[in-house]
Amino acid sequence: MNDPNTTSGSVAEGRPIRVLIAKPGLDGHDRGAKVVARALRDAGMEVVYTGIRQTPEMIAEAALQEDVQVVGLSILSGAHLGLFPRIVEELTQRKIDDVLLFAGGIIPAEDVSQVEALGFKGVFGPGTDTRDVIEFVRENAPRRV
Amino acid sequence: MDAQEIVDSLLAGDRRALARAITHVEADTMIGREILRQVYPRTGRAQTIGITGSAGTGKSTLVGAVAREERVRGRTVGIVAVDPSSPFSHGAILGDRIRMQELTSDPGVFLRSMASRGNLGGLSETATGVVDLMDVFGHDVVLIETVGAGQDEVEVATTAQTTVLVTNPAAGDEVQSMKAGLMEIAQIMVVNKADLAGADTAVAQLRALLAIANHDAWKPPVLSTVARANEGVAELVDSIDDHQEHTRSDTHGAQERERHVRGQIVALVRAGLHREVFEIDKVNSLLDELVLEVAARNQDPRSAAGELLEALPKLWATPEEM
Known part of the structure; x- marks a missing residue:
């Protein structure tokens, strides 16, 4: 007989990975963000999509309230070196130190090391195969419960 | 932790x-x-309000508008927004933050998106718990938004003290089909997008339906809103306050609370039974056998279910083979 006091069954299927996909800054082109969001959904993940023109504060608040394991940022405006540090700062202020960060969009090769130094584990440019993003998230997402 | x-x-x-x-x-x-x-x-301090209705009726926008109105009245707001999980991948896109942008940086608002995660009626199980957490955290109001597509979602709405059913003008057929189901669980009806043609007719139809329905002390009001333009939202919040007062009144309070808690317990028992029963391997093996019998039309589904139910106490009591 099953012990009703164990969590087996209810948890056995595993909790889907929760991911926040956000677009910081002012560019309004979110096709890439949507493609990634759909690919992650189709890989069985729960994707919170915030829409465009998010402030660093909105992104950090969303990560906090939604308790996501992963935050993916899409940016095409070229403002990544201005915005990403502010987002990391907002996350740190909220003591969110256990999320996997990755970025996508237009991030010139010479900026990648700076972005990585901020704590971003993955930087995906145009032409990335969504399967690579899925694999990256699956392998690196921290466990929550 | x-x-x-x-x-x-x-x-x-x-x-x-x-x-x-x-x-x-x-x-x-x-x-x-x-x-x-x-x-x-x-728990029990917060006003808990369920907002349900078919996809596309403007629930998210209405929830956003109600939340803003509650903020104007100085109340803090917790929002639980439920979106469907894909039955194939079990993944989900949770997009309610898009329609509640300006609320997401308000420290008096906490918005949590939830995926329905499909099966077993477990959604109401978890949603009830999430609402309790939002309540004890100290939110004055907790709003639960669900896709009113199926039984499970209807149950979620009933985890709230006040359930608001959202519909649209020109949904005449839909209003007809609601007679039996959702109408009975809603304490407030809203015709949203009331700037579209047919709003008055929809309101009149709903009022006519409610007039012939059998009701207890609370008579569900029918309101019209244009959530996008913030029209009728203050009236809706007034109406929610009225119902909340009703559920807390000396005369009806006890009865309302018992109805609400009974619904919660029954939903939890149903979900728990379902889960426990189908966790038993022998139940699943018997089910597999019965499926073959019924598929071959050697047995009818009702008898098969009866056989399984009859065998259940024995299967339940037998220790599982490792």
Whole structure:
């Protein structure tokens, strides 16, 4: 007989990975963000999509309230070196130190090391195969419960 | 963090502890169950409001508008927004933050998106718990938004003290089909997008339906709103306040609370039974056998279900083979 006091069954299927996909800054082109969001959904993940023109504060608040394991940022405006540090700062202020960060969009090769130094584990440019993003998230997402 | 640490931080107003507690409750972990056990005696302070209706009726926009109106009245707001999981991948896109942009940077608002995660009626199980957490955290109002597509979602709406059913003008057929189901669980009806043609007719139809329905002390009002333009929203919140007062009144309060709690317990028992029964391997083997019999038309589904139910006490009592 099953012990009703164990969590087996209810948890056995595993909790889907929760991911926040956000677009910081002012560019309004979110096709890439949507493609990634759909690919992650189709890989069985729960994707919170915030829409465009998010402030660093909105992104950090969303990560906090939604308790996501992963935050993916899409940016095409070229403002990544201005915005990403502010987002990391907002996350740190909220003591969110256990999320996997990755970025996508237009991030010139010479900026990648700076972005990585901020704590971003993955930087995906145009032409990335969504399967690579899925694999990256699956392998690196921290466990929550 | 263990359950005690999470409860302490949650009660001290730590938003991150609230978020983590919800994660545990949503995953139905031991810690999650312990948290709910500990905080339950402190629940019951918040107004809990379910908002349901078909896809596209403007629920998210209306929830946003109601939340803003509650903020204008000086109340803090917790929002639980449920979106469907894909039945194929089990993944989900949770997009309610898009329609509630300006609320997401308001420290008086906490918005949590939830995926329905499909099966077993477990959604109402977890949603009830999440609402309890939002309540004990100290929110004055907790709004639960669900896709009113199926029984499970209807049940979620009933986890709230006040259920608001949202429909649109020119949904005449829909109004007809609602007679039996959703109409009976809603305490307030809203015709949203009332700037479209046919709004008056829709309101009149709903009022006519309600007039012939059998009701207790509370008569569900029918309101019209244009959530996008914030029209009729203050009236809706007034109406919600009226119903909340009704559920807390000396004359009807006890009865309302018992109705509400009974619904919660029954939903939890149903979900728990379903889960426990189909966790038993022998139940599943018998089910597989019966499926073959019924598929070959050697037996009818009703007899097959009867056979399984009859065998259940024995299968339940027998220890599982490892």
